[in-house]
Amino acid sequence: MKIEGRDSRSVWIEPDGWSVGIFDQRRLPWAIERLVLRTVEDAAVAIADMATRGAPLIGAVAAYGLALGLRADPGDSALEQAYARLLRTRPTAVNLRWALDRMRRRVARLAPDERAAVAYAQAAIICDEDVSMNHAIGQAGLPLIEAIAARKGGAPVNILTHCNAGWLATVAWGTATAPLYLAQQAGIAIHVWVDETRPRNQGALTALELTQHGVPHSYIVDNAGGLLMQRGEVDMVIVGTDRVTANGDVCNKIGTYLKALAARAHDVPFFVALPDGTYDPATATGADVEIEDRAGDEVAFMNGADTEGQPITVALTRSATINPAFDITPASLVTAYITAKGVVSDAGELADLSG
């Protein structure tokens, strides 16, 4: 994504050759601030506080977090401690465990003095794969948009997305957004409905990305989607996911389920962009996924910026709050999963692809 006119990934190695850079997503889109991670703890805090976020990016930053830990202490017990610390940062996105398991498998059998260099190389591979996988998801999803565009005779294809499953949730391209960027490159007229996504307003990140890339879009409150579908103003929904279980249930940002219900009621196709690290065949159904309960203050207070871009907090309520961060969309409401290997319509096909 272009940030300050330069193509940037969402995680990178700093010029010193070992510390890890990320954007502080708590400050976006109002301020472009970078954070430098130098320890396992820095990486863990950045993930838990959502300075960095989005299932694939959490996995990538955790991978570098493990490399940072091994640089400081490559011994067996330090490896296990770093693994455990990073794993307990956030419970729902399976990419975290997927990346950490992959890292640990790669380094555990090595002599301690070889581990840090191999860990950095492995984290870089995870990042590069994320970029190519998202591009492949884009290519797989493009014909879905082309088909609707052909039916509409050149009128813009209206695509609704929820949360941020974009460049800033991945290393680059995004999952749900990759088909949109490729459609734009192919000259197809699109318009994106961007859900605000309370309480952390990830829609503002999606809107920032679409602005940077010149993709026409409108930022809408979470509850506008139903009316828009009822009026025939949504041609398709594409969302990302934090985990797809063996039966095809989709765990994603809170509010996704309501969009899927509305889409089914109005015959709007509902697609889930699914990279490899987000598929969890070891978990049977969505009911088996731990849904992250975040602090109620995220609901009671809203962080943003004033008209000058200075940070402000708005108090909304003194009432009790609960803040489940994700929900489960049953497989029965999913039209198809857009994977890097193609578009598949059910859990059986997903299992065949990954096997």
Ligand SMILES: CSC[C@@H](O)[C@@H](O)C(=O)COP(=O)(O)O
């Ligand atoms: C490609 S990102 C897919 C999901 O991780 C995304 O939709 C989402 O729910 C992000 O949640 P977040 O709480 O911001 O980490």
